[in-house]
Amino acid sequence: MSSSPIDPPPPSSTAIFFAGWRAAWTSVFSLVLVGTYVGIGALAHNYGFSLGWVLLSTLLIWAGPAQVILISALGAGATPLAAALAVGLSGVRLLPMVVTLLALIKRADTRSRHLVLPAHLTAVSMWVEAVRLLPKLPREQRIAFSNGLGGAFLAAAHVGTVLGYCLAASLPALLTAGLLFLTPMSFLVSTVRNSKILVERLALALGLVVGPLLACAEVGLDLMWTGVVAGTAAYAVHRLREARR
Amino acid sequence: MNALGDLSPYLVLIAAGFLPNEVWRMLGVVVAHGLDERSELVIWVRAVATGLLAGVIAKILLFPPAGLAEVRPGVRLAAIAVGFAAFLSVRRSVFAGVLAGEAVLMLGAYWFG
Numbered sequence: 001m002s003s004s005p006i007d008p009p010p011p012s013s014t015a016i017f018f019a020g021w022r023a024a025w026t027s028v029f030s031l032v033l034v035g036t037y038v039g040i041g042a043l044a045h046n047y048g049f050s051l052g053w054v055l056l057s058t059l060l061i062w063a064g065p066a067q068v069i070l071i072s073a074l075g076a077g078a079t080p081l082a083a084a085l086a087v088g089l090s091g092v093r094l095l096p097m098v099v100t101l102l103a104l105i106k107r108a109d110t111r112s113r114h115l116v117l118p119a120h121l122t123a124v125s126m127w128v129e130a131v132r133l134l135p136k137l138p139r140e141q142r143i144a145f146s147n148g149l150g151g152a153f154l155a156a157a158h159v160g161t162v163l164g165y166c167l168a169a170s171l172p173a174l175l176t177a178g179l180l181f182l183t184p185m186s187f188l189v190s191t192v193r194n195s196k197i198l199v200e201r202l203a204l205a206l207g208l209v210v211g212p213l214l215a216c217a218e219v220g221l222d223l224m225w226t227g228v229v230a231g232t233a234a235y236a237v238h239r240l241r242e243a244r245r
Numbered sequence: 246m247n248a249l250g251d252l253s254p255y256l257v258l259i260a261a262g263f264l265p266n267e268v269w270r271m272l273g274v275v276v277a278h279g280l281d282e283r284s285e286l287v288i289w290v291r292a293v294a295t296g297l298l299a300g301v302i303a304k305i306l307l308f309p310p311a312g313l314a315e316v317r318p319g320v321r322l323a324a325i326a327v328g329f330a331a332f333l334s335v336r337r338s339v340f341a342g343v344l345a346g347e348a349v350l351m352l353g354a355y356w357f358g
Contacts (some may be wrong), residue, residue, distance in 0.1 A: 028340045043312070053254050060263040065301060068310050070262040080261040088265030093301060096294035098273025103282040112274055119270045124298065173315065178351045180313035182343065184305040185325060189332040189342035191298055203292040207299025212307050214300075223300045230296030235289045 020148025034160035039179030041164025047075025121150025206230035320353035
């Protein structure tokens with residue numbers, strides 16, 4: 001076969017969106033998300049929230065730990081202000097994730113409004129898979145791919161929310177514990193899988209040690225400080241090694 | 246008054262759930278403006294993101310939400326350790342790690358309460 005001098009037309013952004021969508025459904029995270037959100041749907045049901053309310057919380061908040069905090073805080077009678085503070089503290093992790101994701105997908109001429117949707121779709125599951133898959137794609141395809149990936153994960157979460165809400169009464173306590181355990185277990189192994197460079201491995205190991213120490217010491221904003229302390233120490237080691245070369 | 250009563254859970258959802266969470270994402274859009282993927286700052290930010298994630302993992306394990314809190318701490322830690330070992334030994338498979346960790350958690354909770 002002789003190669004044509006004309007390149008094939010680039011795939012349409014719809015085709016790229018669906019490539020991202022399919023990548024999500026073959027990822028273990030679609031299962032983990034359905035399971036996690038079964039737990040969240042059941043929790044919301046047990047605290048007396050409506051199905052519409054919890055589905056809207058999945059669409060708008062789109063962060064498992066924040067939703068667990070909001071539902072259990074409001075359900076237990078906390079004031080909206082106390083709930084908002086707790087949610088705001090748990091959301092800090094989204095800031096560095098959005099920054100690194102956007103650095104990976106934007107081009108010099110990308111408008112900020114095209115980055116709002118990928119930023120909203122950023123959650124641990126989407127970030128972990130995007131950071132793994134995006135470097136293999138040409139940069140002009142990355143925004144549509146991220147939207148497809150995040151959109152499919154969001155859809156999986158909605159399926160889980162409805163299932164959990166409807167099954168809440170018949171979920172045994174053992175299964176509820178298992179569903180809540182999906183978050184730390186999947187976060188840990190997928191972060192390790194993605195940590196190919198020393199800085200990230202070191203930051204992960206340090207964070208696992210520093211996090212509990214700061215939480216036990218009842219330091220305010222302990223999660224944010226865990227990230228800053230562990231990340232900066234790991235980065236310092238990386239710079240020292242680079243300087244020695 | 247009644248209409249407000251029906252809407253108030255949704256207003257609380259937006260004010261106490263959506264806004265305090267979304268502000269970090271939108272701040273990310275602002276900070277990312279003009280940043281390059283290979284810049285040193287992005288390497289540092291990525292390390293901070295990873296450290297934060299580690300903090301979230303440790304916190305859920307040690308100070309778990311209701312439902313997981315009923316499982317003994319020893320069982321929770323054993324489950325995460327076995328899940329991690331399974332992940333490492335089965336071709337770094339996330340699926341194998343999650344499956345093994347879940348099995349240990351649920352069996353442990355069943356036997357030891």
